[in-house]
Amino acid sequence: MSGATATDSTGGSALTPPPGAETPVRHPDAPEPGTPLGSHYEQCFGCGEAQSHGLHLEARAGEGVGVTAEFTVRPAHQGAPGLAHGGVLVSALDETLGSVQWLLRTIAVTGRLETEFVRPVPVGTTLHLRAHCTGVSGRKIYSSAEGRIGSPDGPVAVRARAVFVEVQLEHFTKNGRPEEIKAALDNPDQHKVVRAFEVNP
Numbered sequence: 265m266s267g268a269t270a271t272d273s274t275g276g277s278a279l280t281p282p283p284g285a286e287t288p289v290r291h292p293d294a295p296e297p298g299t300p301l302g303s304h305y306e307q308c309f310g311c312g313e314a315q316s317h318g319l320h321l322e323a324r325a326g327e328g329v330g331v332t333a334e335f336t337v338r339p340a341h342q343g344a345p346g347l348a349h350g351g352v353l354v355s356a357l358d359e360t361l362g363s364v365q366w367l368l369r370t371i372a373v374t375g376r377l378e379t380e381f382v383r384p385v386p387v388g389t390t391l392h393l394r395a396h397c398t399g400v401s402g403r404k405i406y407s408s409a410e411g412r413i414g415s416p417d418g419p420v421a422v423r424a425r426a427v428f429v430e431v432q433l434e435h436f437t438k439n440g441r442p443e444e445i446k447a448a449l450d451n452p453d454q455h456k457v458v459r460a461f462e463v464n465p
């Protein structure tokens with residue numbers, strides 16, 4: 265197997281766009297670079313402003329099909345004493361990579377996500393994240409991300425690559441728990457988000 269490219273059940277290279285993948289195109293109505301993207305769902309663990317247990321990650325539109333985000337590691341995020349839990353860092357990367365959909369105006373969920381932990385991230389650190397789309401192939405959206413310590417030019421602490429798979433709104437209405445689905449559909453702000461993704465609720 266030496267030198268072979270890792271493959272998966274999809275038959276292709278897992279995390280890099282396959283030959284013939286389309287170059288991602290920023291949607292003409294995507295928010296201007298620097299615009300805060302807000303939350304796609306107020307109870308989201310990654311970005312929800314009403315989620316008291318969440319990461320409260322704040323993402324902004326970047327250049328091209330990219331985003332930037334900040335996440336500050338709090339004591340509740342520890343794995344080892346004084347250091348961020350790896351799974352929490354993966355969540356922050358997942359959320360940042362997911363935010364790229366705002367620029368494509370597509371709803372997609374994480375299919376695969378690979379993370380490289382380059383350095384430990386102490387509690388109190390603000391992680392400066394950026395992510396961009398690297399290719400689109402059918403319903404598969406390929407993207408990559410990195411997180412830097414303390415500033416956008418700080419040392420790299422984490423890197424990730426992912427494949428998101430485009431879904432319809434029914435993905436959530438059919439699979440989610442009825443009480444949260446109802447509350448979300450009753451919330452006018454949620455409808456605005458869905459419209460921003462060009463999906464009919």
Ligand SMILES: CCCCCCCC/C=C\CCCCCCCC(=O)SCCNC(=O)CCNC(=O)[C@H](O)C(C)(C)COP(=O)(O)OP(=O)(O)OC[C@H]1O[C@@H](n2cnc3c(N)ncnc32)[C@H](O)[C@@H]1OP(=O)(O)O
Pocket residue numbers: 273274304305310358359362365371372373374375376401402403404427429430431436437445448449454457458461
């Ligand atoms: C009520 C109101 C709600 C409002 C909400 C609206 C706003 C929301 C906005 C944005 C939401 C984003 C939320 C962000 C949160 C952060 C991101 C997360 O953490 S998401 C959670 C973790 N992920 C999952 O829970 C996925 C669980 N998995 C699945 O549901 C399925 O497996 C899914 C959808 C990923 C694929 O299932 P299939 O049946 O649709 O897929 P098939 O038709 O077989 O494949 C389509 C293509 O995708 C590839 N594919 C399928 N699964 C793949 C995978 N796991 N990895 C890579 N490729 C995969 C296949 O090979 C195929 O490719 P070929 O067309 O043949 O080239």
